[in-house]
């Protein structure tokens with residue numbers, strides 16, 4: 001039997017911004033639980049919840065101070081268990097975020113490691129003496145992800161420690177077997193509770209070249225975006241064994257932030273490393289036919305031969321939302337939804353994209369993220385009331401534009417809305433083996449249009465995406481009927497070859 005994640009659509013929840021029950025303006029686990037009916041109505045198969053562990057929140061939860069507890073801001077372990085049980089009761093899988101590259105500097109492991117050079121936990125992190133070749137005597141010239149150097153001097157013990165991200169996120173030393181064992185125990189903690197898998201943060205960072213060589217002079221990228229040390233693959237094989245010991249249906253989805261599809265493809269190994277590896281190259285493509293066609297073909301060439309299942313992401317918590325990136329047009333966002341949900345592989349939806357949310361405009365005095373990512377993390381507007389379904393204090397970030405009309409309740413009441421389009425796409429995908437699992441093959445199409453077929457045995461669909469603003473005429477062999485139309489106008493009618501500008505369709509044989 002095919003594993004569940006090969007036909008699943010994932011829905012990413014940024015818990016601070018999804019739904020609040022406590023009234024403090026920050027979302028919580030009980031809030032997610034209360035909105036499970038909505039997610040079931042929408043038709044997603046799995047949720048991935050960004051970190052909700054104990055954390056000082058310098059990187060809003062990606063700085064973990066305790067991998068095995070819930071931050072009081074989000075609730076309790078009991079709240080998590082209830083959320084998990086109620087999600088499972090609705091046939092929704094739950095994938096949690098796991099942050100193995102670094103801990104918080106407040107994690108007891110680092111507090112202990114920092115205490116003295118001869119601390120038993122010293123070697124759990126990456127320490128080096130000065131002076132090295134980097135600026136100011138740093139061990140090397142690596143840059144941290146949100147600016148500045150990747151090394152911080154610890155005055156008390158007279159050594160540098162490595163952090164590929166903030167100074168409050170010291171990197172763990174995955175070459176130390178005790179670290180590996182302790183981190184495996186944190187995985188088992190959540191596996192024992194019944195989670196369906198993990199989204200693993202910064203996979204490409206886990207091991208570093210022991211020589212810590214300088215990055216080439218003039219390289220502008222932070223080191224986290226280029227670190228790709230071969231030893232990480234052995235670490236992943238052992239992580240996979242931990243997950244596989246739970247019956248084989250727990251999924252490992254890795255963030256491999258290396259912008260090269262062939263490189264990312266290596267992280268699935270021979271089916272013995274990650275199940276799914278995020279390929280973020282499409283996140284940085286414009287809304288352009290040539291660019292997208294190139295991406296899709298490369299993914300097919302690199303992943304299909306090794307049996308890898310592609311991943312497709314248009315938006316996430318680290319980048320501007322795609323509607324904003326593609327120029328703000330809702331028509332385009334609708335066409336993009338058809339593309340995302342009909343490619344071969346696992347689509348990852350980002351909460352709120354089904355409402356057509358744009359990034360919020362965040363005034364300088366409301367900026368809180370050191371990485372400048374606040375705009376895509378705006379609160380989910382649930383209804384048209386002044387608080388938009390947030391019960392107490394105003395949410396921690398400003399609303400995206402038009403919350404009075406662009407909210408769940410208003411769009412749910414309008415069958416022609418983008419929200420209903422997502423729902424119809426999810427339903428079409430679920431009921432068609434061609435769409436959720438079939439082969440992909442390009443079809444002839446006029447300029448500006450991407451056309452492809454998905455096929456599984458007798459089940460076939462054709463998909464047309466018009467990247468241009470002008471209408472197009474598409475000649476397809478055989479009679480087809482419109483199953484889903486991004487304009488919501490032609491569904492159920494015979495396809496007559498006309499495709500509006502910035503529009504897309506799923507066709508089924510008539």
Ligand code: GLC
Nearest residue numbers: 059062099165201202317318
């Ligand atoms: C990943 C996360 C990002 C976080 C970083 C450090 O890239 O997606 O949000 O800031 O790792 O943990």
